[in-house]
Amino acid sequence: MKNKTIFVACDTSNLNKIKKIINQTSSNKLKIIPKFGIQFFYSKNGRKFLEKFKKDFWLDLKINDIPQTALSAINSLKDLKKCKYITVHANGGLKMLKSIKKEAKKINKNLKVLGVTILTSLNNKSVKEIGHTKNVKQLVLRQAALIKKSGCDGIVCSAQEAMIVRKKYKNLLIITPGIRFPGDGSNDQLRVMTPKQAFENKVSGIVVGRSLTKGNIRNNTKKLIDHLNK
Numbered sequence: 001m002k003n004k005t006i007f008v009a010c011d012t013s014n015l016n017k018i019k020k021i022i023n024q025t026s027s028n029k030l031k032i033i034p035k036f037g038i039q040f041f042y043s044k045n046g047r048k049f050l051e052k053f054k055k056d057f058w059l060d061l062k063i064n065d066i067p068q069t070a071l072s073a074i075n076s077l078k079d080l081k082k083c084k085y086i087t088v089h090a091n092g093g094l095k096m097l098k099s100i101k102k103e104a105k106k107i108n109k110n111l112k113v114l115g116v117t118i119l120t121s122l123n124n125k126s127v128k129e130i131g132h133t134k135n136v137k138q139l140v141l142r143q144a145a146l147i148k149k150s151g152c153d154g155i156v157c158s159a160q161e162a163m164i165v166r167k168k169y170k171n172l173l174i175i176t177p178g179i180r181f182p183g184d185g186s187n188d189q190l191r192v193m194t195p196k197q198a199f200e201n202k203v204s205g206i207v208v209g210r211s212l213t214k215g216n217i218r219n220n221t222k223k224l225i226d227h228l229n230k
Contacts, residue, residue, distance in 0.1 A: 001156060003031075004030060004031065004199060004205075004206075004228060005031045005033065005204065005205030005206075006030050006031065006032045006195075006205065006206060006208060006224070007032075007033050007034070007035040007058055007146060007175065007205055007206065007207045007208070007215065008021060008025045008032055008033070008034055008208055008209075009035050009037065009177075009207055009208065009209035009210075009212075009213070010022070010034050010035060010036050010037075010040055010208075010213075011037055011039055011209055011213070012039065012040065012041070013039050013040055013042075013043035013044075013046065015043075015045045015046075015049060015175070018034075018036075018040060018049070019112070020217065021034070021212075021213050021217060022034050022156055024217035024218050024221065025212060025213075025217060025221050027127070027221055027225065029225050030221075030225060030228075033055075033056055033084070033085075034055075034057045035057070035060050035085075035207060036050065036056070036057060036058070036059055036060065036118035037060045037061075038060075038061060038062075039226070041059065041061065050080055050082075050083070051079060051080060052065055052163070053080075053082050054082065054084060055166060056084040057082055057083060057084065057085075058083075058084065058085035058087075059077065059080065059083050059085065060085075060086060060087045061086065062087050062088070062089045062116050063086070063087070063088040063092070064088065064091055064092045064096075065091035065092065065096070066096070066106065067092075067095050067099045070088065070092060070096050070099060070100055071099050071100065071103050074086070074100055074103045074104055074107065075103065075107065075132045077107075078107040078108065083090070083108065083111060083114060084110055084111065084188075085111070085112050085113075085114055086100075086104065086111060086112070086113055086114070086115060087113075087114045087115075087116050087156060087215055088100050088114070088115055088116065088152070089115070089116045089181060090115045090116060090117055090143035090146055090147055091133075092178050094146055094149060094150055097113075097115060097146065097150035097151075098149065098150045098151060098169075100113055100152075101150055101151045101152050101153075102151075108144060112153040112154060112157065112173065113152045113153050113154075114152065114153065114154045114155065114156050114175060115143065115144075115147030115155050115156065116154045116155075116156045117139070117140045117143040117144065117145070117147075117155060117157045117161075118136050118139050118140055118143070118157070120158045120177050120178030120191045122136070122191075123136060123191060124136050136161070136191070137160075137161055137164060140157050140158075140161040140162060140164075140165065141161075141165065141168070143155075143171070144157070144165045144168070144169060147172075148172060151174050153172075154173025154174060154175060154201065154204065154211060155172055155173070155174055155175070156175050156176070156177065157176060158176055158177070158178045158181075158191035158192075158193070159176040159178065159179070159191075159197060159198035159201050159203060159206070160191045160193060160201075161191075162174050162176055162198065162201040162202060163201045163202060164202045166202040166203075167169075171183040173204045173205070174202070174203045174204050174205075175203065175205045175206070175207065176193070176195065176198050176201075176203045176205075176206050176207065177206075177207040178191050178192045178207075178209065179192065179193060179194070179195055179207060179208045179209075180192045180193070180194065180211050181194065181195070181211040181220075181223060181224070181227060182194050182227070184210075184211050194227070195208065195224060195227055196227055196228055196230065199228070208224065212224065213223075221229065
């Protein structure tokens with residue numbers, strides 16, 4: 001199962017909880033990489049912690065701004081040597097995506113840029129409320145085309161769209177949040193899938209948050225391993 005990449009969502013600003021999540025999800029049976037979002041990165045001790053972090057991690061900032069501001073944001077992260085993945089939002093447009101990918105390569109040749117599509121907390125009704133006339137799958141495919149054209153390394157989408165993206169883009173990294181263990185509540189996520197279902201949909205990696213980090217983390221990690229072994 002080492003070929004299955006699991007990103008554990010470290011969604012807290014509590015440094016002790018972060019350390020606990022990282023320590024207790026460690027496994028020699030799975031490739032588990034911590035994902036830090038804005039909650040931790042914006043916290044008082046978050047950035048300092050990441051400056052000294054010794055293992056690969058994903059910085060999930062979903063950068064979305066005019067190209068020059070986005071470039072400045074990427075440049076401000078060049079001291080985070082172990083940052084292996086960074087997210088940018090496809091809504092920023094082709095020019096922004098291209099600029100970020102080009103700059104990321106300059107500051108860290110190992111840094112992979114992932115383009116974020118429609119958030120897993122949204123559904124067809126949600127995107128219609130925003131003003132889109134296309135449904136979620138159509139929008140994700142459109143954004144995937146933009147991400148691919150920009151030269152970015154991968155896409156973040158729900159596992160429900162992963163199969164249609166994979167059919168069109170064989171070599172694109174596809175990372176899927178909105179992952180829940182069987183029987184777990186979906187909470188604020190609307191487009192969810194189990195870990196096994198996601199990998200059956202040809203994803204490159206999955207993001208697991210509360211199903212892993214809520215309650216007994218070691219037991220949850222074992223539960224994930226057993227689930228993927230079935």
